[in-house]
Amino acid sequence: MPVVSRFLIIAGLLLICGYGLYTSYTRGNANGWYFKADFALNAWAKAGKIEDSNAYQEALAAIQKAHAMDPGHPHYVHMLGRILHQGVDYQFEPNSTLAQVKDLYLQATELRPLWPDPWIDLARLNNYLHGYNDDTRYYLKQAMAVGPFIDLVTLGALQVLLENWTDLTGADRTLLFEQFAVAVKQPKVLKAVLVYARQVNREKIVCLQLKFNPEYKQQKLSSMYAQFCR
Numbered sequence: 001m002p003v004v005s006r007f008l009i010i011a012g013l014l015l016i017c018g019y020g021l022y023t024s025y026t027r028g029n030a031n032g033w034y035f036k037a038d039f040a041l042n043a044w045a046k047a048g049k050i051e052d053s054n055a056y057q058e059a060l061a062a063i064q065k066a067h068a069m070d071p072g073h074p075h076y077v078h079m080l081g082r083i084l085h086q087g088v089d090y091q092f093e094p095n096s097t098l099a100q101v102k103d104l105y106l107q108a109t110e111l112r113p114l115w116p117d118p119w120i121d122l123a124r125l126n127n128y129l130h131g132y133n134d135d136t137r138y139y140l141k142q143a144m145a146v147g148p149f150i151d152l153v154t155l156g157a158l159q160v161l162l163e164n165w166t167d168l169t170g171a172d173r174t175l176l177f178e179q180f181a182v183a184v185k186q187p188k189v190l191k192a193v194l195v196y197a198r199q200v201n202r203e204k205i206v207c208l209q210l211k212f213n214p215e216y217k218q219q220k221l222s223s224m225y226a227q228f229c230r
Helices: 003-047 053-069 074-089 095-111 116-130 134-146 151-163 170-183 187-199 203-212 214-220 223-228
Strands: none
Touching: 003 053, 003 074, 053 074, 074 095, 074 116, 095 116, 116 134, 116 151, 134 151, 134 170, 151 170, 151 187, 170 187, 170 203, 187 203, 187 223, 203 214, 203 223, 214 223
């Protein structure tokens, strides 16, 4: 083999190996920043608050670094949207940031369409921004199609449907009761639904289901029923 050809082959192999090592390092580093942001988001959920603006900025900086290193990763795109969403909720970001949040959630669904989390986040956000319109309905249906028994989906769907009870069609109300049947089998979700129903003055809707539907006899005897429906 000519020396030049051998040199070109070796150089090509070195470039491929170098690129592989660089990619592995970058993705591994991005994953580390992602988990830092994910840990913060879970801690906020558990505490029911964000400690302060510094805690928010640290988490935001972490997920921004992960996203910059691997912008096509659906988890990083979605997490960036969630962190910014929290920033708006706690007034660390202006309300106008919600347009960017929606774009990030949409990107996440495009990158990984069979993942339910961004679909339900989209449904809840769109409901907040525009009410129960065709887009909200579509996002809900997508979430339930790809994550029919996921706690996050069940709770999110019921929250949106209960909030908009007076505007629901007959088919939408049937969907609500179908989702409630799923929630009944998930004690933590059922309690969260009952808490939310009371907050939006819709507890009669779910309590009547527990009271008169014979399939919910066991739940009717529970302490949750006594707490929320009596």
